[in-house]
Amino acid sequence: xxxxxxxxxxxxxxxxxxxxxxxxxxxxxxxxxxxxxxxxxxxxxxxxxxxxxxxxxxxxxxxxxxxxxxxxxxxxxxxxxxxxxxxxxxxxxxxxxxxxxxxxxxxxxxxxxxxxxxxxxxxxxxxxxxxxxxxxxxxxxxxxxxxxxxxxxxxxxxxxxxxxxxxx
Amino acid sequence: xxxxxxxxxxxxxxxxxxxxxxxxxxxxxxxxxxxxxxxxxxxxxxxxxxxxxxxxxxxxxxxxxxxxxxxxxxxxxxxxxxxxxxxxxxxxxxxxxxxxxxxxxxxxxxxxxxxxxxxxxxxxxxxxxxxxxxxxxxxxxxxxxxxxxxxxxxxxxxxxxxxxxxxxxxxxxxxxxxxxxxxxxxxxxxxxxxxxxxxxxxxxxxxxxxxxxxxxxxxxxxxxxxxxxxxxxxxxxxxxxxxxxxxxxxxxxxxxxxxxxxxxxxxxxxx
Numbered sequence: 153x154x155x156x157x158x159x160x161x162x163x164x165x166x167x168x169x170x171x172x173x174x175x176x177x178x179x180x181x182x183x184x185x186x187x188x189x190x191x192x193x194x195x196x197x198x199x200x201x202x203x204x205x206x207x208x209x210x211x212x213x214x215x216x217x218x219x220x221x222x223x224x225x226x227x228x229x230x231x232x233x234x235x236x237x238x239x240x241x242x243x244x245x246x247x248x249x250x251x252x253x254x255x256x257x258x259x260x261x262x263x264x265x266x267x268x269x270x271x272x273x274x275x276x277x278x279x280x281x282x283x284x285x286x287x288x289x290x291x292x293x294x295x296x297x298x299x300x301x302x303x304x305x306x307x308x309x310x311x312x313x314x315x316x317x318x319x320x
Numbered sequence: 321x322x323x324x325x326x327x328x329x330x331x332x333x334x335x336x337x338x339x340x341x342x343x344x345x346x347x348x349x350x351x352x353x354x355x356x357x358x359x360x361x362x363x364x365x366x367x368x369x370x371x372x373x374x375x376x377x378x379x380x381x382x383x384x385x386x387x388x389x390x391x392x393x394x395x396x397x398x399x400x401x402x403x404x405x406x407x408x409x410x411x412x413x414x415x416x417x418x419x420x421x422x423x424x425x426x427x428x429x430x431x432x433x434x435x436x437x438x439x440x441x442x443x444x445x446x447x448x449x450x451x452x453x454x455x456x457x458x459x460x461x462x463x464x465x466x467x468x469x470x471x472x473x474x475x476x477x478x479x480x481x482x483x484x485x486x487x488x489x490x491x492x493x494x495x496x497x498x499x500x501x502x503x504x505x506x507x508x509x510x511x512x513x514x515x516x517x518x519x520x521x522x523x524x525x526x527x528x529x530x531x532x533x534x535x536x537x538x539x540x541x542x543x544x545x546x547x548x549x550x551x552x553x554x555x556x557x558x559x560x561x562x563x564x565x566x567x568x569x570x571x572x573x574x575x576x577x578x579x580x581x582x583x584x585x586x587x588x589x590x591x
Binding site: 153158159160162186187188189190191192193195196197198199200201202203237239275276277278295296299308310311312313314 | 341426427429430432433453454455456457483484485534535537542543544576577578579580581584585586587588589590
């Protein structure tokens with residue numbers, strides 16, 4: 153199964169603008185993108201990003217181990233949005249640099265801890281992780297709670313210019 | 321020199337980018353046949369061609385590529401467009417659907433861009449919504465001949481580029497409640513409006529320009545959508561003064577949570 157993620161340039165801009173803001177004590181910010189989905193007749197999965205939900209300043213927790221640790225309230229709000237809108241939930245954060253970003257070991261490990269839990273609130277949809285940088289994107293998508301995630305093959309940015317901004 | 325050398329200003333990788341793109345063309349009559357021909361010349365590599373109709377004598381005044389032989393053979397308009405495209409670019413990927421576009425949605429969902437030359441207001445509205453649901457930019461072309469006082473006529477038309485999140489055809493006034501009601505009272509028939517080749521060609525050329533600009537921008541003046549108004553009596557095509565105001569207001573007819581398939585369930589797709 154190949155996986156594609158489609159989003160508007162406006163949404164990507166909104167995400168970058170939010171994640172680039174400094175936080176009082178967290179080293180970085182994170183957020184959530186909701187998405188609809190379809191399966192093509194060829195068996196590909198395409199996610200259509202809907203909206204971005206930032207994590208409120210007060211929902212971050214102090215941590216010496218990770219750049220951004222968010223508390224249960226942030227997770228609850230994201231899960232509630234995914235449940236109410238029947239959406240896929242994509243955790244998103246940013247790395248510095250250009251080109252295709254890569255997940256760090258910490259990113260991937262924490263994803264394996266919390267993304268399968270998204271299926272408890274919205275089992276109809278795939279869920280995952282996205283990392284953006286200044287020009288590119290990388291994604292890991294779980295299609296089931298108990299399966300290994302798959303890398304996103306490509307990200308399609310729709311706006312005044314049609315762009316492919318990363319992937320496998 | 322190769323076929324695309326004279327358009328190298330479109331960018332170093334424009335040939336590859338154009339070849340990768342898949343464009344849905346809905347309606348292959350007067351406007352759509354021009355678009356098919358021009359996109360083939362430009363080097364677009366993938367087409368999903370959709371039109372339920374077969375060519376008739378009354379189409380020959382404007383359908384690019386159509387011949388008397390096609391009429392004798394009662395060829396589908398998609399077949400004529402596919403033949404025209406392949407005669408320009410033999411390596412192209414083409415899917416033909418001799419059907420209403422609603423019967424080809426599985427393939428259209430995967431298009432990078434859709435260009436519509438539909439007469440029906442109801443169909444324009446539905447297609448606009450479909451494109452938004454799957455985050456596909458939609459370029460709509462339309463023309464009409466209006467009767468004026470003194471038995472004279474006005475040729476008018478428009479080309480609209482609708483991007484997800486930007487003003488839709490309803491915002492632009494191309495789809496109106498009055499138009500929808502009037503057409504519904506005719507059981508969805510748009511009628512056989514007068515059509516001639518030169519406005520079709522002009523509007524199609526503008527549509528192709530908007531499409532190529534999205535794929536291989538050659539300047540920085542990219543708008544978030546567009547509405548170009550054609551006055552066929554003055555022979556002008558101008559950006560609508562209304563559009564800037566519409567952009568500022570945003571679209572109130574569509575909701576971001578409506579993207580994707582309504583009843584999607586990943587569990588049905590796991591093998």
